[in-house]
Amino acid sequence: MKKPDLVISIVNHSNPHLLHDCLRTLHATTHDISYEVWVVDNATDGRGVAEMQRDFPSVRWLFNTERKGFSANHNQVLKQAEGRYVCIFNDDTLVHEGAFDALVRFMDENPRVGMAGARLLNADGTIQNCTFRPMSLSGALFDLVFLPRPLHFLKGRNIDPAQFGQEEARVNWVLGACIVVREECLRDVGLLDEVMSPLGNTEDTDWCVRAWGAGWEVAFCPEAVITHLTSRSFRPSVTGPDKVRVELWRTRLAYFRKHHGRMHEALLRLILVGTLPYNSAVLTQTLLRQRSTLAEYKRQLSTFARIAQMGLRTRVG
Secondary structure (H helix, E strand, C coil), X not given: CCCCCEEEEEEECCXXXXXXXXXXXXXXXXXXXXXXXXXXXXXXXXCCHHHHHHHCCCCEEEECXXXXXXXXXXXXXXXXXXXXXXXXECCCEEECCCHHHHHHHHHHHCCCEEEEEEEEECCCCCECCCEECCCCHHHHHHHHCCCCHHHHHHHHCCECHHHHCCCCEECCEECCCEEEEEHHHHHHHCCCCCCCCCCCCCHHHHHHHHHHHCCCEEEEEEEXXXXXXXXXXXXXXXXXXXXXXXXHHHHHHHHHHHHHCHHHHHHHHHHHHHCXXXXXXXXXXXXXXXXXXXXXXXXHHHHHHHHHHHHHHCCCC
């Protein structure tokens, strides 16, 4: 039996309205390629599943008995699906006309490209950050601290400006909301790293960097356009530390150790701890000027405190 051109892996996080719109737009806009869609039901409450199975009978489902992280969920599909290309894809997405047709065509025309990402848009149609330069300690510092408005441009120094253009480009890494990987590249690079990123965050950076290390290129395909509704799959913390943000920095520690060694990890730990007094002072000033509520002040302060504590105590990777 002939392999499909593309296998698309999606995780269901109990957001049936999001997933239904994703599947609807995917099927309505993909015309020129053969493809399979696999959905991993991440031990959800089952809301909307029967309706989606009825509306999209060709979709193949895998059902978890316990909750798993981003990498572990997609790896279930990556281990068994057979296609010339495989795509890890978010459920909080809307596919624009011909996006997946364009991605497969781009991969066919560029045999040295092992992984590629689409142009991602925010819900309001503006460009979403999706192409990036190598992760660096200076970038981590500017990302973590509050900056005055004249210096705010420094927070974008790790963004590759290719995302704003109309030309295909080679980039260090692309956002994990949509990454198409060539079958041969997947064989060389391996699965997403479940140890470094057991929940989610930074697994896309690691995967793309490993592809470059194995001799493959990572590329941006602007002809493929997808609206990404920005982490609506996950419910953010309402009180207490922002667990998603804390986990982001934990995985970055693991990434720096894995790819740059213990010295870089130690320097990042110093950044996590050393920026706490400054960020705390800025938050306090904002509260005193009544530009922040007490609840938001407590939430952000507890988040920075937890990140600093993690820099002191948590062992990674």
